[in-house]
C-alpha cells in the first residue's frame with residue numbers, strides 16, 4: 249500500500265468572500281460555492297475546500313480558525329483503501345463511511361484516506377539548457393501571466409510530539425523520513441519513491457500545534473515567478489520569496505493566506521528513491537532558504553518591492569554617472 253499524495257484539503261475559515269478571491273487569484277478553479285463552503289480544484293483534480301468553521305461534520309482544528317481542518321490522502325485502488333482500513337482501525341477518532349477511512353493523528357488533525365479522484369495531466373513545462381544538457385532547442389522558455397497550480401504537493405504542521413506524530417505516519421500510512429532537524433523537524437514522503445516531502449512536521453521554538461503552510465506544485469520556476477507577480481498585482485502579501493530551499497532544492501514563493509497560515513508556490517524539488525539516506529541538519533536561516541527576497545517582487549514594477557520601476561528601453565538608456 250502506497251499513499252500517492254494529497255487528494256483533498258479542507259480549511260476552516262469565516263471570511264469566505266476573501267478566501268474566494270484569494271484562491272481564484274492563486275489559480276484554482278472554483279467548482280462549487282454555497283453559503284457554507286467553497287470547493288476549488290487544481291489542474292489534476294486535487295480539491296481544496298474552504299468551509300465555515302461551524303459547518304456540521306467539519307473536524308475540529310488543532311488551533312483556532314482560520315486553519316487546515318482535514319487532510320485527505322490518496323490511494324490508487326479499493327484494495328489499497330482496505331489495507332489502510334486495517335491499519336487505521338482502532339486509532340483515535342477512527343471513521344469509515346465506505347469511501348473514506350480515517351482517524352485523528354497524534355497532533356489532533358483529522359486524517360482521511362480515499363481512492364484518488366485526481367486525474368493524470370500532461371503539461372508542457374520549461375526545459376532548462378545547462379552546460380551538459382541542451383534539451384530546449386529552437387524554443388524560448390515560457391513566461392506566465394499567472395499560475396495554475398497542478399496539485400497540493402505538501403502540508404506543514406507545527407506539532408507538539410514529533411516522535412509520536414512521525415511514528416503514526418510511518419506505521420499507519422507507510423511514510424518515510426527524507427531529512428531531519430533532529431528533535432525539531434521531520435521531512436516525510438508518502439512512499440520510498442517520490443518527491444522530497446509530502447508532509448513536514450516541525451516543533452517551533454515556542455512549542456504549539458498549528459498549520460505552518462500548504463504548498464502548491466507548479467510547473468517550473470517561471471510559473472513560480474509569474475504566479476507570485478500576479479498575486480502581488482492582486483494586492484496579496486508576500487511572506488517570503490521568491491527563494492530557494494537548500495533542503496529539497498525547491499524554488500518557492502510564500503504568501504499570507506486568508507484561510508490560514510501561508511501558502512507556497514513551489515517547483516523543482518528533489519526526487520528520491522529507497523536508496524536515499526536521510527540527512528540531519530541544524531535549523532537556521534540559510535538552511536531554510538539559501539537565498540530569498542523579503543517582501544517579494546512587485547508585480548507592477550517587476551522589481552524587488554520598494555525598488556524603483558524600470559525606465560527607458562534598456563538599462564543602458566541611463567546617462568553615465
Ligand SMILES: [Fe+2]
Pocket residue numbers: 402404461463512514
Ligand atoms: Fe513548503
